[in-house]
Amino acid sequence: MTPGALAEGRPEARGPRFRVVVETGPDARQEIPLEGTLLVGTQVEGGLRLSDPTVSRVHLELQARPEGVRVRDVGSRNGTWSLGVRIHEVTLAGEARFTLGKTTLLVMPEPTEEAAEPAPRTTFGRALGQSAAMQKLFGVLERTARSSFSVLLLGETGTGKELLAEAIHRASPRSNQPFVIVDCGAVVPSLIESELFGHAKGAFTGAHADRRGHLVQADGGTVFLDEVGELPLELQPKLLRVLESGTVRRVGDNAAKDVDVRVVAATHRDLKAEVAAGRFRADLYYRLAVVPVRVPALRERAEDIPLLARHLFQQAGQPDFPLTEELVQRLMGYDWPGNVRELRNFVHRVLAAGDAELPDTRPVSAVTAAEDLSGLTFKEAKERMVEAFTREYLTALLARCGNNISEVARTAGLARSHVHGLLNRYGLKAGD
Structure with a gap:
């Protein structure tokens, strides 16, 4: 069963879908569904056309089936090989890697965001939600x-991605x-x-003892x-190698150790855009995104807010806090x-200081519209607009990132020192 069918919990309306990626050879990085x-x-029409001279004109046929991918060599000159064995016709389940000439192909399940029937529950692990969006999410997970x-x-x-990852594990x-x-x-890059991956004693300055990696x-x-999505580009192929081989080699150690791990990853970035920009490897993306799941923002499930607020007040030791209709x-x-x-920060602020005010979410244009800039020079008006934008942007970003300066810096694409400088300049504090 493909990941899409698993997520659906019912037979797929369409046949199983995979993606073929050229890993090595003259056409490396080419991919096709x-x-x-x-x-x-090298001479096929409407298929995967390769320029590798060691590949035959019509070398092999791939067929997507519910049980995996059928690989059939159609009489090639140099053969088709997998794990050192020449293939004539075989069905490979899950991910499959094989070689033809000087080219290596990887076939993997196509990432798909399939729907699921709502699960009759308001919790999944420690995650809460009664909205249709969360019911659908809980069903998939x-x-x-x-x-x-x-x-x-x-x-x-x-949005609670860590809670959901933990719930998947549990x-x-x-x-x-x-x-x-x-x-x-x-983590410092x-x-x-x-x-x-861990390190061996003496692998680098400060490595005073052997250390097991995560x-x-x-x-x-x-x-x-x-x-x-923040993983350095140069480290991505090493992680991919571990996930595909099931072995880890510590820094400074030639011995490999077998590991068996299930991977759940999360990001706030658009990884497809990162792949297109060359900042994230396509092969690692497809290895991680076998089942990609979008977690809705809180504003997209506003009907969950009363449930979440009551839960957060209860967690803070105030289960009887009066949540008025107006609030x-x-x-x-x-x-x-x-x-x-x-929302959690708001609850804590209410209990600590009695402050139930919500930030001003008006856009900068609304903030500055009340000001008459027509009497200013272009330079002065521009400076006023930039200041208003910067203040509003930082205020919103602090709220969005839970006053975490490191997260603010990552999201804004700025150095921590630059963020601190801007906060000081505009009289803002992490926690305001």
């Missing part, structure tokens, strides 16, 4: 959890094994390889790669750029 039958060769497919959670900062056959979190955006710590369980309407009418994290 596979649905039905596809011919591969509940079915996906029972598989070993990689899951990619896509959504804005503060609902999986690996629930009694480790659940290890790796924040790819919080020079150390992230050591964090992921992937080894998660052996038998699930590793959650949070903000995987509920204000909460549901607010945009929540920081999502559930911002």
Whole structure:
């Protein structure tokens, strides 16, 4: 069964879909969808046409089937090979890699965001939601959890992707094994390889002892790669190699260790756009995004806000806090750029200081429209507009990122020192 069928919980309306990626050879990085039958060769029409001179004019036929991909060599000169064995006709399940001439092809399930019948529940692990959007999400994740497919959670900062990743693990056959979190955006780039793979004593300055990496710590369980879009480009092929081979080699060590981990990744970035821009590897994207799932922003499920607010007040030790109709309407009418994290901060602020005011979410044009700029020079008016924009942008970003300066810097694409300078300049503080 394909990931799409698993997520649906019912037979697919269309046949199984895969993607063929040219990993090595003259046509490396070329890719094509596979649905039905596809011919591969140097002279094929409407199929995967390669320029590799060691590939025959019509070399092989690929056919997508429910049980996997049927690979049939159609009398090629140099043959088709997989794991050192010459293939004539075979059906390969899941991901499949094979060689023809000097070209290596990878076939993998096509990433798909399939719908699911709503699950009759308001929780999935520690995640809450009674809206149709969350019922659909819980249904997809509940079915996906029972598989070993990689899951990619896509959504804005503060939407609860870590809670959902944990819930996937707890609902999986690996629930009694480790659940290890790796924040790819919080680790210093020079150390992230050591964090992921571990290091041997003396591998670099400061490596005073052997260290197990996060992937080894998660052996038998699930590793959650949070903000995987921040992973340095030079490290991405090393992670891909581990995920495909099931072996980890520590920094400074030639010995490889077998690992068995299920991967759940998350990002607030548009990874398809990152792939197109050359900042994220296509092969790693497809390895992680076997089941991509979009997590809705809080503003897209406003009907969940009263439920979440009551839960957060209860968590804070105030289960009887009076949520008046007027307050509920204000909460549901607010945009929540920081999502559930911002709602939690609001609850804590109400309990700590009695401050139930919500930030001004008017756009900069509305903020500045009240000012008469016509009496100013162009330079002065522009400076006033830039100042208004910067202040509003930083205020909204602080709320969205839960006052986390590192997250603000990553989202804005600025250095932490630059963010601190801007906050000081405009009299803003992390926590205002």
